[in-house]
Amino acid sequence: MNETPSSQSLLFLTDEQLRKGIEAMFFAYRGFTADPDRILQEKGYGRAHHRAVHFIHRSPGTTVNNLLSILGVTKQSLNRVLRTLIEDGLVESRVGPEDKRERHLYLTEAGSVLERELTEAQRDRMRMAYKAAGPSAVAGFRQVLEAMMDEDIRRQYEALRDKTT
Template identity: 75%
Template sequence: MDRRASSPSHGEALLFLTDEQLRQGIEAMFFAYRGFTADPDRILADMAYGRAHHRAIHFIGRAPGTTVNNLLNILGVTKQSLNRVLRTLISDGLVESKVGRIDKRERHLNLTQAGQKLEQTLSDAQRARMRSAFRDAGPDAVAGFRTVLEAMMDSEMRNSYTRLKDNAS
């Protein structure tokens, strides 16, 4: 079934969503997130890692040389929680931490070759799922999806997201 054919035209019906429609959207997001994380979760389970490890690996790979403080801001976790994750990733040879050249208090993080390989494997799984979903939904739905996701971010999250997008350009 082509989902685009059953969607409201020009989004006018979306302006007056009922609580039931919002509940369905919330539930769809929960189940979509489970699907989105299922493949990486399976890969990481064999290594006794969880989603916190995945997020750290993703963002260190996305911004090589990032500082621990920057990673704390992006992930929105406590320093204690992040340090636990980083200690494991460093001791397992997936991440390296170097003292800053200018500010010796900073620790700069990079993926090792093994970390890059794991990040690639995890991202490949998620890209395949996203590619398939985007292809099925069509370009208008993809643009709308991004708009909705960005609208759900608070300003600090949106700023972090924008910086990541800008650095990729």
């Protein structure tokens, strides 16, 4: 049975209701990443490669340090991922125009093709879910996601969200 609790009852969620929400998030994430995971596996990449490609696409010319901040990973971990993407011709690293120690990252044409393929798979799944849920659910879902973000992370998200590509 598909219950729709009133907005008043949502203010007093039980531990069990919260657990169901947590589990729904886990399973939704599995579905959301399933198609890209298959594409990445065929090419010998993982989710870390996907995230790097995604955010380099969103901010062409981003620095390695900025990408480290966005992804929240160690420098060693990111360097491993970037080395592979650069060696495979998907990402280009350029010396900074003002600070020669900086490295600015750009997708190559091959990297852009991979990014589009991965994003289209997720966009299709998102579009189907949004259509099924309706506009008010979409707005509510975004509010919930944004409310779960820590303040620093929300600032990074808002900076990216406000960019147009």
